[in-house]
Amino acid sequence: MTAEERQHRIEAHVQKVEFASLEELSRQVGASVSTIRRDLNILEAAGTIRRTHGGARLTIPKTDEFAFSARDAHQLDEKEAIGKLCASLIQPNQTVVLDGGTTVFHVAKHLQEKRLQIVTNSLPVANLFASAQHAEVILTGGVIYPRLGVLVGPLAVKTFKEIHADVAILSAGGITLDGLTNSHALLIDIQRAMMDSAGRVVFCLDHTKWDRKSVAFLCDLDGLDAIVTDSAAPPAVVESFRDRGLEVLVVGEPVIDRKPDLGMGKSPSLLEAAVPVYEETPPRVSATGPIAAEPAYVESPTTVNVATWD
Amino acid sequence: MTAEERQHRIEAHVQKVEFASLEELSRQVGASVSTIRRDLNILEAAGTIRRTHGGARLTIPKTDEFAFSARDAHQLDEKEAIGKLCASLIQPNQTVVLDGGTTVFHVAKHLQEKRLQIVTNSLPVANLFASAQHAEVILTGGVIYPRLGVLVGPLAVKTFKEIHADVAILSAGGITLDGLTNSHALLIDIQRAMMDSAGRVVFCLDHTKWDRKSVAFLCDLDGLDAIVTDSAAPPAVVESFRDRGLEVLVVGEPVIDRKPDLGMGKSPSLLEAAVPVYEETPPRVSATGPIAAEPAYVESPTTVNVATWD
DNA sequence: AAAGATTCTGGAAGATATTGCAAGAAATTT
DNA sequence: AAATTTCTTGCAATATCTTCCAGAATCTTT
Numbered sequence: 001m002t003a004e005e006r007q008h009r010i011e012a013h014v015q016k017v018e019f020a021s022l023e024e025l026s027r028q029v030g031a032s033v034s035t036i037r038r039d040l041n042i043l044e045a046a047g048t049i050r051r052t053h054g055g056a057r058l059t060i061p062k063t064d065e066f067a068f069s070a071r072d073a074h075q076l077d078e079k080e081a082i083g084k085l086c087a088s089l090i091q092p093n094q095t096v097v098l099d100g101g102t103t104v105f106h107v108a109k110h111l112q113e114k115r116l117q118i119v120t121n122s123l124p125v126a127n128l129f130a131s132a133q134h135a136e137v138i139l140t141g142g143v144i145y146p147r148l149g150v151l152v153g154p155l156a157v158k159t160f161k162e163i164h165a166d167v168a169i170l171s172a173g174g175i176t177l178d179g180l181t182n183s184h185a186l187l188i189d190i191q192r193a194m195m196d197s198a199g200r201v202v203f204c205l206d207h208t209k210w211d212r213k214s215v216a217f218l219c220d221l222d223g224l225d226a227i228v229t230d231s232a233a234p235p236a237v238v239e240s241f242r243d244r245g246l247e248v249l250v251v252g253e254p255v256i257d258r259k260p261d262l263g264m265g266k267s268p269s270l271l272e273a274a275v276p277v278y279e280e281t282p283p284r285v286s287a288t289g290p291i292a293a294e295p296a297y298v299e300s301p302t303t304v305n306v307a308t309w310d
Numbered sequence: 311m312t313a314e315e316r317q318h319r320i321e322a323h324v325q326k327v328e329f330a331s332l333e334e335l336s337r338q339v340g341a342s343v344s345t346i347r348r349d350l351n352i353l354e355a356a357g358t359i360r361r362t363h364g365g366a367r368l369t370i371p372k373t374d375e376f377a378f379s380a381r382d383a384h385q386l387d388e389k390e391a392i393g394k395l396c397a398s399l400i401q402p403n404q405t406v407v408l409d410g411g412t413t414v415f416h417v418a419k420h421l422q423e424k425r426l427q428i429v430t431n432s433l434p435v436a437n438l439f440a441s442a443q444h445a446e447v448i449l450t451g452g453v454i455y456p457r458l459g460v461l462v463g464p465l466a467v468k469t470f471k472e473i474h475a476d477v478a479i480l481s482a483g484g485i486t487l488d489g490l491t492n493s494h495a496l497l498i499d500i501q502r503a504m505m506d507s508a509g510r511v512v513f514c515l516d517h518t519k520w521d522r523k524s525v526a527f528l529c530d531l532d533g534l535d536a537i538v539t540d541s542a543a544p545p546a547v548v549e550s551f552r553d554r555g556l557e558v559l560v561v562g563e564p565v566i567d568r569k570p571d572l573g574m575g576k577s578p579s580l581l582e583a584a585v586p587v588y589e590e591t592p593p594r595v596s597a598t599g600p601i602a603a604e605p606a607y608v609e610s611p612t613t614v615n616v617a618t619w620d
Numbered sequence: 621a622a623a624g625a626t627t628c629t630g631g632a633a634g635a636t637a638t639t640g641c642a643a644g645a646a647a648t649t650t
Numbered sequence: 651a652a653a654t655t656t657c658t659t660g661c662a663a664t665a666t667c668t669t670c671c672a673g674a675a676t677c678t679t680t
Contacts, residue, residue, distance in 0.1 A: 035640070054655075132456065138465070139461055141450045142448065345628085364666065
């Protein structure tokens with residue numbers, strides 16, 4: 001085995017497991033720990049990997065291990081399930097706004113294989129799609145908020161004022177009948193801009209968020225169209241929100257059992273509307289690929305084939 | 311079997327397995343290791359394959375500057391050295407624009423410990439600083455260009471029209487007395503906007519870039535203030551650029567030996583200017599210095615706090 | 621067709637680079 | 651602060667690379 005090959009395998013393995021100890025790598029590629037050390041130095045110089053005491057980790061964390069891993073470790077299964085359900089609502093060729101929450105990140109994971117246009121202010125989401133072939137990703141500008149890995153500030157807000165999307169998928173710190181709240185005041189401005197820019201607004205909230213308030217007020221219940229939550233959400237509370245005209249999708253509950261709430265909402269039910277409308281949307285891809293297609297759609301609304309929902 | 315046929319088979323095999331040792335190839339095509347060596351040298355000269363210790367691998371990326379494969383070990387040492395030298399020119403509290411080239415990425419690595427304001431359209435650079443304590447990072451918006459990991463499009467260009475930076479650090483595909491050229495036309499617009507937004511423009515070019523032209527014209531020599539290159543740059547060529555009034559910093563050459571070219575350039579020498587001018591720059595928060603002049607893009611007071619978080 | 625010249629091939633010797641180990645230094649943990 | 655782990659550095663063993671040479675194959679010339 002050549003040195004390059006070995007380094008390639010080290011890199012691949014670290015990519016897979018996010019963090020690997022020296023012994024682990026040594027066993028994996030069949031070389032001594034010393035050699036692994038040297039290889040890691042080389043790989044670090046190349047920028048692919050970052051060394052730590054006792055091993056190596058990814059420079060560009062693939063998952064939310066990014067900055068919010070601690071927060072995210074909780075309710076992981078629930079968030080995963082919410083992500084899967086929410087992703088299944090998205091139709092091909094839609095334009096989707098994704099915020100920087102951990103729950104939304106799990107939605108993004110399940111969107112990777114779909115042909116979509118993604119607009120996000122989340123660095124982890126952007127990294128997730130960075131090498132994706134199918135999706136085209138627009139990252140808002142802004143200042144990196146280190147702990148969360150999201151882009152904030154007027155630059156980010158402005159981006160959403162200039163685009164229109166089919167769906168916005170957001171998360172929040174808590175929901176009550178008074179409305180939604182979030183824990184970071186900075187994110188409020190951006191989330192509002194996201195909501196304004198999208199035809200439909202979906203919130204992903206795990207069961208711990210129900211009937212809970214966070215520090216900063218985001219919007220009242222008129223601001224959103226649907227909520228996706230997990231099966232541990234208190235049924236009575238969920239029902240009270242449905243009475244208020246909100247479409248609440250619960251993981252595990254069969255779709256047929258849900259009330260569409262067609263009469264109440266200002267727009268048709270997410271599921272019913274989605275299919276017929278978007279299937280006729282022409283494919284975005286031109287002959288030259290995503291790159292050639294790109295320059296126009298941000299600035300000029302005409303080429304933005306995202307306005308199909310209205 | 312003819313030599314050409316054998317080389318063809320070698321190439322095909324390497325294409326298939328990505329890495330191949332000499333013995334493996336020797337067995338594969340039925341020739342001695344010596345012959346394989348020679349063939350590999352020929353194939354490498356032709357550019358189809360790259361040699362490594364003990365074997366060969368295929369040239370994954372076309373080795374142009376902007377193919378951001380983290381695996382790109384092309385001129386790694388040189389780029390590392392350039393990055394170090396270039397980073398040493400940056401003073402604390404400056405606002406620095408960084409482009410998405412691999413050489414500039416190495417500059418970024420050496421800037422991590424400094425207290426700076428970074429503006430970039432490079433996802434890898436953003437990730438590098440994402441958890442950085444000292445630097446504040448502004449990422450431009452734009453569409454992710456997958457292969458390069460940079461943000462392109464009008465959104466990215468617009469960002470630079472709204473900011474002012476002290477220094478812009480860029481790279482290019484080639485430089486001649488006619489000017490600079492780059493390999494990706496998409497990047498030209500953004501690089502020009504970067505150059506316009508910055509008080510001083512520095513290009514990082516390894517020795518392979520001298521006297522070489524790439525496909526797309528970027529700007530003529532008036533557009534830049536200084537060049538940082540490695541010691542393998544052809545001295546005669548370097549001298550011809552100095553005669554044209556350019557400040558060329560070569561890795562390893564002592565600073566004193568360099569001609570400041572004060573008279574020719576439109577602005578004072580980078581090194582001489584850097585210390586007196588920028589050291590008196592008041593901290594970013596106030597409203598007078600070149601850095602503080604930028605709040606155009608950080609309009610809201612909330613985002614200013616970003617610097618102090620953590 | 622034969623002799624000579626040129627190129628190609630395979631191998632060997634010295635030079636260079638890589639690998640694995642061990643001892644001391646540094647960092648982390650208890 | 652001591653103990654443990656991990657990191658760096660130096661060194662010997664190994665592997666690989668380059669350079670050179672002789673024989674084989676191919677081409678050219680007569």
